[in-house]
Amino acid sequence: MNKTWKKAWHEFRYMISEIDGRDNPIIIFQRIRGWYQKNKIFLSPHLIEEYGLEKLINIDIKAYPLDKSESTPQNIRRFLNLEPSSEESMIMFLRDELWELVVLKVDIKCQRCGKLEMSALFDTEAKKVVLECTQCGWSQTTDGYPDKSVKTLKFAQNDDLKIAGLVEIKSYTFSLQRYLTTSCCVSTPLVGVRCLDGQLLERLRLRAWFLHSISNYPFLLNNTLRSELFFKAKTEFVGYPTNLVIIVTKSLMFPASNSTLY
Numbered sequence: 397m398n399k400t401w402k403k404a405w406h407e408f409r410y411m412i413s414e415i416d417g418r419d420n421p422i423i424i425f426q427r428i429r430g431w432y433q434k435n436k437i438f439l440s441p442h443l444i445e446e447y448g449l450e451k452l453i454n455i456d457i458k459a460y461p462l463d464k465s466e467s468t469p470q471n472i473r474r475f476l477n478l479e480p481s482s483e484e485s486m487i488m489f490l491r492d493e494l495w496e497l498v499v500l501k502v503d504i505k506c507q508r509c510g511k512l513e514m515s516a517l518f519d520t521e522a523k524k525v526v527l528e529c530t531q532c533g534w535s536q537t538t539d540g541y542p543d544k545s546v547k548t549l550k551f552a553q554n555d556d557l558k559i560a561g562l563v564e565i566k567s568y569t570f571s572l573q574r575y576l577t578t579s580c581c582v583s584t585p586l587v588g589v590r591c592l593d594g595q596l597l598e599r600l601r602l603r604a605w606f607l608h609s610i611s612n613y614p615f616l617l618n619n620t621l622r623s624e625l626f627f628k629a630k631t632e633f634v635g636y637p638t639n640l641v642i643i644v645t646k647s648l649m650f651p652a653s654n655s656t657l658y
């Protein structure tokens with residue numbers, strides 16, 4: 397039996413005791429990762445594998461919603477009073493804490509047990525976010541329908557969560573010329589567009605570029621309504637339901653007269 401895990405646990409508690417009361421979830425995660433890299437040699441490889449520790453610890457921090465985790469220095473200090481009875485229970489504690497940091501929890505009601513807390517995960521087959529109850533394990537779609545399909549789940553990334561509307565889309569102004577270079581003729585001095593953050597935009601761009609249409613203002617209302625219809629009907633374009641419409645309009649530089657473009 398592997399007894400060296402006790403050394404790893406001792407180091408873990410020391411690392412926890414060093415966490416500052418003001419450390420945010422990203423710093424907490426980095427500290428746990430630092431501890432893990434030094435101490436994994438003391439842990440049993442089959443338990444690391446069974447509890448999926450490597451997948452949790454080796455994430456790209458920027459791509460996951462760690463900044464929205466409810467994990468705090470205060471609640472992580474509970475480990476200081478815990479004495480795991482075996483290596484497996486220690487690894488379970490660790491897995492649960494990493495899960496707490498990496499997986500977004502949302503205040504959406506479970507349709508089965510009524511608990512107001514669900515984990516947002518990503519269904520790799522349906523390519524969309526699904527919600528799993530933290531209490532009873534029930535799975536439902538973000539629209540609240542039961543989801544009983546057999547699926548392979550992974551941790552949902554920020555981009556997935558934004559597309560599912562579970563986290564706020566950061567809005568800012570970026571250079572329009574850089575993005576509208578495809579079939580569009582941008583001859584008027586459009587100055588910018590409030591849009592998604594760059595990373596998500598890059599990902600959406602390939603899907604969205606062909607939908608770019610430059611049109612005259614008389615059609616603005618018509619096209620806005622049509623876009624809403626696509627959104628509500630989840631109309632698919634190249635295999636993806638419509639989740640987002642970007643409408644670029646002029647920024648008060650010229651009046652939006654009928655003959656100009658948007």
Ligand SMILES: [Zn+2]
Nearest residue numbers: 506509529532
């Ligand atoms: Zn439930």
